[in-house]
Amino acid sequence: MSLLVALALLFSFNPRALSQPLVQPKLETRLVHTFTDEIKPELGRFSVPENYREPSRKRIDLAFIRFRTTASNPGAPILFLAGGPGTSGIDYASGPRFEPFLVLRQFGDIIALDQRGTGLSKPNLNCPRKFSYPTDRSANRKTFVRAYQKFAGSCAQYWRRKGVDLSAYNTETSADDVKELSKNLGDWRLLSWASLRVVYAGDSVLSDLYRALRLPP
Numbered sequence: 001m002s003l004l005v006a007l008a009l010l011f012s013f014n015p016r017a018l019s020q021p022l023v024q025p026k027l028e029t030r031l032v033h034t035f036t037d038e039i040k041p042e043l044g045r046f047s048v049p050e051n052y053r054e055p056s057r058k059r060i061d062l063a064f065i066r067f068r069t070t071a072s073n074p075g076a077p078i079l080f081l082a083g084g085p086g087t088s089g090i091d092y093a094s095g096p097r098f099e100p101f102l103v104l105r106q107f108g109d110i111i112a113l114d115q116r117g118t119g120l121s122k123p124n125l126n127c128p129r130k131f132s133y134p135t136d137r138s139a140n141r142k143t144f145v146r147a148y149q150k151f152a153g154s155c156a157q158y159w160r161r162k163g164v165d166l167s168a169y170n171t172e173t174s175a176d177d178v179k180e181l182s183k184n185l186g187d188w189r190l191l192s193w194a195s196l197r198v199v200y201a202g203d204s205v206l207s208d209l210y211r212a213l214r215l216p217p
Contacts, residue, residue: 041067046184051168063120067110077109088119127155
């Protein structure tokens with residue numbers, strides 16, 4: 001199991017601004033089987049700009065799953081970001097490896113986000129074919145890297161032809177997506193944990209919030 005790192009992202013803003021979400025996310029029920037129970041979390045979707053520098057242009061859809069808290073007086077929602085990049089947070093949260101963490105519902109809602117380009121979020125930027133290296137050809141670092149670069153270039157070209165702005169799929173925009181999720185849920189308080197490979201996204205959220213709140217470094 002990947003090492004998990006807790007990133008506390010606890011914010012305080014004007015309560016009036018947080019009383020209602022900007023846009024009510026679309027919700028539907030999803031059935032998740034655990035070893036001992038059946039849980040019916042909410043599957044939600046909301047839209048964000050593909051490129052935050054051009055917010056009035058193309059928008060994309062992001063998906064998340066929310067396990068409602070079992071507490072009568074819950075704390076901040078808890079967000080899980082899957083590693084990768086490319087791993088689906090929803091798939092991870094719907095599988096057996098996530099079950100031990102469901103105990104955290106006693107503290108607050110648990111939310112798993114399919115970050116842009118992954119899982120049920122649209123577009124899903126999986127390559128049209130899988131990478132493979134000929135088994136009858138000898139390989140060293142140089143030849144293998146060259147083969148993978150060719151594969152990655154072909155995949156990137158495929159999505160550019162589909163009209164996808166690949167420059168907008170990065171850590172900074174993923175951090176912006178987390179903030180948009182908070183707005184849509186109507187609650188800026190957010191406790192996030194992630195695998196090590198996406199700690200940078202959480203760190204980026206924190207950096208942006210320091211600037212927004214004009215807090216000292």
